[in-house]
Amino acid sequence: MPDVRGRVRRSATIAGVLLLLLLLGLPACAGRPAGAEPAPGASGVAPPPEPPYRGESIPAYDVVLTIGTDGVLYVRETITYDFDQAGEHGIVRHVPFRRGDRLFEVRGVSSSSSTGAPARVRTTRFLHDVQISVGDRHREVRGRQAYVIEYEVRRAFTPRADHDDLLWDAIGTSWDVPIGNAAVRVQAPVPLRHATCRAGAPRATTRCLRDRDGPYAIDFVQNALAPHEGMRIRVRLPKHAIAVPPPRYVPPRWTGDWTGTAVLALALAAVPLLARRPAPRREAGAGLAAAGTLLVVADAGDDVAASGPWAFSLGDRCLAGLALMIVGVGILCVRRIRSARFAAEDRPGGLQLVGRDVN
CATH class of the missing domain: 1.20.1280 (Monooxygenase)
Known part of the structure; x- marks a missing residue:
C-alpha cells in the first residue's frame, strides 16, 4: 500500500502542475481575437530589422544611353539626391576613362538642376576616373535635390569579327549611398536584338528587370541597390550598323x-x-x-x-x-x-x- 500511495501522490502532483501551467497560458490566448497576429516578440520571432540607411540616399536614378551613328555614346543622367538634413556642397560622379589598358574619351560634360541647386560642374582626372563635381564650394544644400549630368563617351565600342560590343556601367559603383529606384534606357539607330543588363556588385549575376521593349529602345529597371552596386549594360550591334572607331590602348x-x-x-x-x-x-x-x-x-x-x-x-x-x-x-x-x-x-x-x- 505505501508504494501505491506514493505513485498516486506523484501522479496528482504532476497533474496539478500541468493544470496550473494551462491556466496561466489561457489569458494570453483568450485575450487575442481569432486570426489576430501576435505582438512583436510575443511569439519568440524577432521583429524585422530597421533599414540600415537613414541618412543620405538616391531615391531615383534615371539614365539614358543614346548610341549615335558616329559610334559615340551620349549619356544623360538624372539623379535625385537626398542630402537629408546634413549640409553638402553637391555631388561627385565618377566616370571611368581607363579600364585596364583601355582608354575612353569622356567629353562635353555639362550639368543643371531642376530644383535650383548650384550646378556648376568641374572635372578632374584622377587615376582611372573622371571626377565630375556638381555644386558650389561656398554654398551648402539640404533635402532632396535633382541634378542632370550630360556627357559623351568616345571609343566605348569594341569591334569584333561579326559584331560590335558595348559594355558600360550606367550608374557606376562609386556611390557610397543606397539607390532606391534605378532605370536605364538604351537607344540605338538600329533595332536592339541583343541587349542585357546585370545589377549588383562587380561581377554580379543578377538580371535587371526589363520594363519596356521597343525596336529601337529598351528600358531596364532595378530597385534597392546597395552602395557600390551598379547596372552593367551590354549591347551587341550588327557589324557596320554604326561607325566604330578603333579602341585606344x-x-x-x-x-x-x-x-x-x-x-x-x-x-x-x-x-x-x-x-x-x-x-x-x-x-x-x-x-x-x-x-x-x-x-x-x-x-x-x-x-x-x-x-x-x-x-x-x-x-x-x-x-x-x-x-x-x-x-x-x-x-x-x-x-x-x-x-x-x-x-x-x-x-x-x-x-x-x-x-x-x-x-
Missing part, C-alpha cells in the same frame, strides 16, 4: 621586368645603410637625383604627351630613374641631418669638433 602601369624591379628594390634597401656609414658628398647626391629625374621624364614623357598625365607607365628606365632619385635624395637627407647635428654640437656648451668636414 596604352601600356599597363607597370611594364618593367625583373631587372628594373631589382634595381628599385636595391635602392630602397640602401637608404637605411646611408645613415650608418659615411655618406658621399652632397654633389653626388644632387647628381644622382638629377639623373634619376631625367630618366623618369624621358621614359614617361612619351605616354604623357600621347594620352595625358594619367596614361604613363613604369618601365625599366623609369624604375632605374626612381632608384637613382631615392639614393640621391637619401644622401642629401643624411648630409643635412648630420650637418644640423654637428652645428648643434659646436654651439657654446656643446662638444667642440675640430677639422670635421661636413660637406
Whole structure:
C-alpha cells in the first residue's frame, strides 16, 4: 500500500502542475481575437530589422544611353539626391576613362538642376576616373535635390569579327549611398536584338528587370541597390550598323621586368645603410637625383604627351630613374641631418669638433 500511495501522490502532483501551467497560458490566448497576429516578440520571432540607411540616399536614378551613328555614346543622367538634413556642397560622379589598358574619351560634360541647386560642374582626372563635381564650394544644400549630368563617351565600342560590343556601367559603383529606384534606357539607330543588363556588385549575376521593349529602345529597371552596386549594360550591334572607331590602348602601369624591379628594390634597401656609414658628398647626391629625374621624364614623357598625365607607365628606365632619385635624395637627407647635428654640437656648451668636414 505505501508504494501505491506514493505513485498516486506523484501522479496528482504532476497533474496539478500541468493544470496550473494551462491556466496561466489561457489569458494570453483568450485575450487575442481569432486570426489576430501576435505582438512583436510575443511569439519568440524577432521583429524585422530597421533599414540600415537613414541618412543620405538616391531615391531615383534615371539614365539614358543614346548610341549615335558616329559610334559615340551620349549619356544623360538624372539623379535625385537626398542630402537629408546634413549640409553638402553637391555631388561627385565618377566616370571611368581607363579600364585596364583601355582608354575612353569622356567629353562635353555639362550639368543643371531642376530644383535650383548650384550646378556648376568641374572635372578632374584622377587615376582611372573622371571626377565630375556638381555644386558650389561656398554654398551648402539640404533635402532632396535633382541634378542632370550630360556627357559623351568616345571609343566605348569594341569591334569584333561579326559584331560590335558595348559594355558600360550606367550608374557606376562609386556611390557610397543606397539607390532606391534605378532605370536605364538604351537607344540605338538600329533595332536592339541583343541587349542585357546585370545589377549588383562587380561581377554580379543578377538580371535587371526589363520594363519596356521597343525596336529601337529598351528600358531596364532595378530597385534597392546597395552602395557600390551598379547596372552593367551590354549591347551587341550588327557589324557596320554604326561607325566604330578603333579602341585606344596604352601600356599597363607597370611594364618593367625583373631587372628594373631589382634595381628599385636595391635602392630602397640602401637608404637605411646611408645613415650608418659615411655618406658621399652632397654633389653626388644632387647628381644622382638629377639623373634619376631625367630618366623618369624621358621614359614617361612619351605616354604623357600621347594620352595625358594619367596614361604613363613604369618601365625599366623609369624604375632605374626612381632608384637613382631615392639614393640621391637619401644622401642629401643624411648630409643635412648630420650637418644640423654637428652645428648643434659646436654651439657654446656643446662638444667642440675640430677639422670635421661636413660637406
